[in-house]
Amino acid sequence: MLQQTQVATVISYYNEWLGRFPDFPALAAASENDVLHAWQGLGYYARARNLRATAIAIMEKHGGTFPRNPESIRDLPGIGRYTANAVATFxxxxxxxxxxxxxxxxxxxxxxxxxxxxxxxxxxxxxxxxxxxxxxxxxxxxxxxxxxxxxxxxxxxxxxxxxxxxxxxxxxxxxxxxxxxxRPTLKVRTEHHGFALRRRRVLLEQSEDRWRGMWILPRLAGRPATGQRLHRSQFPFTHHRITLVVYSHQPPSEKKHSVQRWFPIRELESIPLPSPHRRALDDILSSTPDPVS
DNA sequence: AAAACGTGGAA
DNA sequence: TTTCCAAGTTT
The missing domain is CATH 1.10.1670.10 (Helix-hairpin-Helix base-excision DNA repair enzymes (C-terminal))
Known part of the structure; x- marks a missing residue:
């Protein structure tokens, strides 16, 4: 958790995380979705997947006991030279x-x-x-x-x-x-997404790259020809500054190459969403109680 | 080996 | 407001 993340930020997650996944068997048995949900907002989500993968490796390759020598620790997923040695020495x-x-x-x-x-x-x-x-x-x-x-x-x-x-x-x-x-020069980009609400359900898709495994508003190829602009915000991302624009849209009935699902609004809090998309959804759902069909 | 990977605190 | 950067690792 502490990799590239301030101690104070980690502390706000740490106790809840350990309550949910108190030991290696518990973490190894958890779904990736559960792990991402507990991690949401912390960033660098590969760490969450790696920590789960490490728990599985501890159970399956190390008989449930965390290894003692740095080389073995280093072989665990998501653990490099620093983390391996930090665990070994502390x-x-x-x-x-x-x-x-x-x-x-x-x-x-x-x-x-x-x-x-x-x-x-x-x-x-x-x-x-x-x-x-x-x-x-x-x-x-x-x-x-x-x-x-x-x-x-x-x-x-x-x-x-x-x-x-x-x-x-x-x-x-x-x-x-x-x-x-x-530092590499800051790259500025705009990303367009769609918001569709039907019968109190919101259409989301599972990210396959940046936020792999997490749920985001459906990507649009560009600014849509039709559709009202519902939200605009900016967020930093490594050496990017991304403007997130969300439009109302009517999803096509079929969509290939990306998992899309309709989620009841009540369930949004129980699925992993990256911070910028959660903020956008909060904004849209609060300012327009009953937006476009 | 450069680039990608997130987010929020602090100056 | 912008910039820097934090208990780094992986590809």
């Missing part, structure tokens, strides 16, 4: 390095790393440095301390006065570090 106190956003700030400043950290050379530098700094005993505590330092002192706006390792720090301009590659 759960099992193993002497393996970790490098995430906080430690990237700390090490790049401590060592005055001018190489962009989001390049192979930069990552190599940080990971080998983290490995060298590792103590033989108490690696879990050490790694935790590095992260806390990055979170509480060596943040985006560092508080060097209160830094416990200021005498070792090589940079004189901490706010210029870590360096990163130039």
């Amino acid at each position: 759960a099992f106190d193993q002497p393996v390095p970790i490098v995430e956003a906080n430690i990237t700030r700390v090490l790049s400043r401590l060592l005055d790393v001018q190489t962009p950290v989001d390049t192979n050379a930069g990552r190599q530098r940080l990971w080998s440095s983290a490995a060298q700094l590792l103590p033989r005993q108490g690696a879990g505590r050490h790694n935790s301390a590095l992260m806390e330092l990055g979170a509480l002192v060596c943040g985006v706006r560092p508080n060097c006065q209160s830094c416990p390792v200021k005498t070792f720090c090589r940079t004189t301009k901490p706010t210029l570090l870590p360096r990163k590659k130039a």
Whole structure:
């Protein structure tokens, strides 16, 4: 959950998630739809599918017990070098390095790393440095301390006065570090969707790409020739800014290549919808109590 | 190896 | 308002 997501955001999901899926058997037995529903709003939905796949792997390949060594952990779906080592060091106190956003700030400043950290050379530098700094005993505590330092002192706006390792720090301009590659230019796009309501049911389709497995308003090829504009909003998406426009429309009776279903309005809260489409639906359903047939 | 993958908080 | 970015991984 914490991958590329702030701790405070994760906490608002964490307890409910664990209440719903308290252990590996429960998560392994859950449907992908249930998992996506519990995850909705958190983003990066591949994590939800991978976490479920990991639970299944734990049950089927590891006899229900989470593996202890980093290589085995790394083989689980959705777990890369950082997460594997983080679990190994925090759960099992193993002497393996970790490098995430906080430690990237700390090490790049401590060592005055001018190489962009989001390049192979930069990552190599940080990971080998983290490995060298590792103590033989108490690696879990050490790694935790590095992260806390990055979170509480060596943040985006560092508080060097209160830094416990200021005498070792090589940079004189901490706010210029870590360096990163130039961001790709923002791409602006408009996406057109249709809203159809019949007998208190809304037509939705299951996304096959961006929000794979989640339910969205049916895509339209472009601005429809007919149909009233019911909603317009914008949402950011990685390096895109997308304008979402929703029109009233009369769906053709047959539609191939995408799963479409009519959902009673009451059921909308129980199915996984991405945030922009949920907001659009909320907007339309509240402003037009009884829109077009 | 660049690009894709989401969302909301904070400056 | 815009921009940056957060306990990264996969393709």
